Amino acid sequence: MRTRGSDQARALAQGLGWFSIALGMAEVLAPHRVTRATGLHGHERLVSSYGMREIATGIGLLTAKDPAPWVWGRVGGDALDLGTLAAGVAGPDRERSGIAFLATLGIAALDIACALALQRPSRPAMAAFRKRSGLPKPPGAMRGAASDFVVPADMRTPEALRPWGSR
Amino acid sequence: MRALCWHGKQDIRCDTVPDPKIEHPRDAIIRVTACAICGSDLHLYDGFMPSMESGDIMGHEFMGVVEEVGSENKALKKGDRIVVPFTITCGQCEQCRRGNFSVCERSNRNKAMADKVFGHSTAGLFGYSHLTGGYAGGQAEYVRIPFADTTHVKVPEGVTDEQVLFLGDIFPTGWQAAVQCDIQPTDTVAIWGCGPVGQFAIRSAVLLGAKQVIAIDRVPERLAMAEAGGATTIDFSKESVVERLNDLTQGKGPEKCIDAVGMEAHATATLDSIYDRAKQAVMLESDRPHVLREMMYVCRPAGTLxxxxxxxxxxxxxxxxxxxxxGLTFRMGQTHVARWTDDLLKRIVEGQIDPSFVITHTVGMAEGPGMYKTFRDKQDGCIKVVIKP
Incomplete structure (x- = not known):
């Protein structure tokens, strides 16, 4: 069901898609700057590969009819990033890695909230709509229940188009 | 009194306006107990209908209790509970006598304007622009009913407002859509649009005995409600309408097609939809007829639209x-509401159908303006809004 909440979640997913692409481009095009900012010197190739992952996820988020699997994909990517940054915290530039770790933790929380919001409103509400028939019996049993109704002459199929047998 | 008034494109306000007065001996004034936002109100909301003026009171789907009647109105008395058809009918002109109530020759008080635009005037409508008479609508605490002695449906005891309110428009409209298909027991009926009119067209087609009813939309809750009513559904955002309809009809196409969408068909990835959007944006086309084109393409030869x-x-x-x-047959027009209401009221009272199934939101007058946006954007699972003044 498309609720107000899920519309907001979809808008957030779009925003995360653009964020993924921007971050991915930075990681692919300027890996040295990213590793310097995050305290991961010497891991440029790894960061570039993470950038490719971010771009692919971003494209998926912006083009998919259902963005939820792609947001969960981002959550998986966050876990990988946090693991890498945790290793960085044990390295020589622990301060920068620590800041990046906390920032990534915040992003991961946003990703999880978005993924849950995209899933939450659907099933129970949809079940309610599937019960709204307005008919006292299943539709199959109501088929033709109004066959006592006589279609007015001016609304009948023109004679020329009626089957021969029914003229 | 309070009323929902049009002030421009996407600008509906809950205003305080003067109470209506009896203007003609056949009039009545009713106290509105329930009214609804109709899908066609959205055409006014989105600015697609000409001749609206700031301050016009919205709404053409309403019911209430008679408070005052004119001196020549012998059909109603104070305290009667009535539903008001959205088409105002004199009951005496040649078209009314033929049952063509939506083209009543006398009820449009701006006949000269309508004659110029349409060639010949159609009936007056409540709250639906000055082209159709400029009558105050029913999204208000009180309404004046012109030709009230013939423009009403008396409601018996034992049925709720929610069960009968839609006799004023969407139930007869969905019913007439199915009736004018002249449904045969061998027919497949395809219905574009699972909004409120589409939902009633689905149930009407089932009750009138169609072999198969297929409903086309893209909003999940509307498709779910269509399935509940007995339709096989097609989500046009996920699958090809043409291919699915051919699959479901052994390649022959549906015999009967119903367009319950109208002028604001949503853009799809099809070339013609993009074309319509572009032409509409530069005011070279007023309506977006994607559904019409698709119906003409898929309909079985010698079929009916x-x-x-x-x-x-x-x-x-x-x-x-x-x-x-x-060799397609086209049937169209505003609904001849009064032709169907006696029969449909009987079906409601007998329990053959309960129209309240379609209501998803019930709000007070002050929340009305916000509900226009919610309904237009199909947010919050909104399919039908009822307002209790």
Whole structure:
């Protein structure tokens, strides 16, 4: 069901898609700057590969009819990033890695909230709509229940188009 | 009194306005107990219907209790509970006598304007622009009913407002859409649009005995409600309508097609939808007829197209040669509400259908303006809004 909440979640997913692409481009095009900012010197190739992952996820988020699997994909990517940054915290530039770790933790929380919001409103509400028939019996049993109704002459199929047998 | 008033494109306000007064001996004044926002109100909301003026009171789907009657109105008395058809009918002109109530020759008080625009005037409508009479609408605490002695449906004891309110428009509209298909027991009926009119067209087609009913939309809750009513559904955002309809009809196409969408068909990835959006944006076309084109293409030769969806002006690139060569029959028009209400009221009272199934939101008058946006954007699972003044 498309609720107000899920519309907001979809808008957030779009925003995360653009964020993924921007971050991915930075990681692919300027890996040295990213590793310097995050305290991961010497891991440029790894960061570039993470950038490719971010771009692919971003494209998926912006083009998919259902963005939820792609947001969960981002959550998986966050876990990988946090693991890498945790290793960085044990390295020589622990301060920068620590800041990046906390920032990534915040992003991961946003990703999880978005993924849950995209899933939450659907099933129970949809079940309610599937019960709204307005008919006292299943539709199959109501088929033709109004066959006592006589279609007015001016609304009948023109004679020329009626089957021969029914003229 | 309080009323929902139009002040421009996407600008509906809950205003305080003067109470209505008896203006003619056949009039009545009612105290509104329930009214609804109709899908066709959205055409006014989105600014697609000409001749609206700031301050016009919205709404043409309403019911209430008679408070005052004019001196010549012998059909109603104070305290009667009535539903008011959205088409105002004199009951005496040649068209009314034929049962063509939606083209009543006398109820449009701006006949000269309508004559110029349509060639000949159609009936007056409540709250639906000055082209249709400029009558105050029913999204208000009180309404004046012109020709009230013939423009009403008396409601018996034992049924709720929610069960009978839609006799004023969407139930007869969905019913007429199915009736004018002249449904045979061998027919497949395809219905574009699972909004409120589409939902009633689905149930009407089932009750009238269609072999198969197919409903086309893209909003999940509307498709779910269509399934509940007995339709096989097609989500046009996920699958090809043409291919699915051919699959479901052994490649022959549906015999009967109903357009319950009208002038604001949503853009799809099809070339014609993009074309319509572009032409509409530069005011070279007023309506977006994607559904009409698709119906003409998929309909079985010698089939019928029934069009309850509202169109307001000019459409472009309609493949009329295709329709001519296939020998299609077109049925359309505003609903002749009074033709159907006695029969439909009987079906409600007998329990054959409970129209309240379609209501998803019930709000007070002050929340009305916000609900226009919620309904238009199909947010919050919104399918039908009822307002209790």
């Amino acid at each position: 029934s069009i309850p969806g509202v169109y307001g002006g000019l459409i472009d690139k309609v493949p009329f040669g295709m329709a001519m060569n296939k």
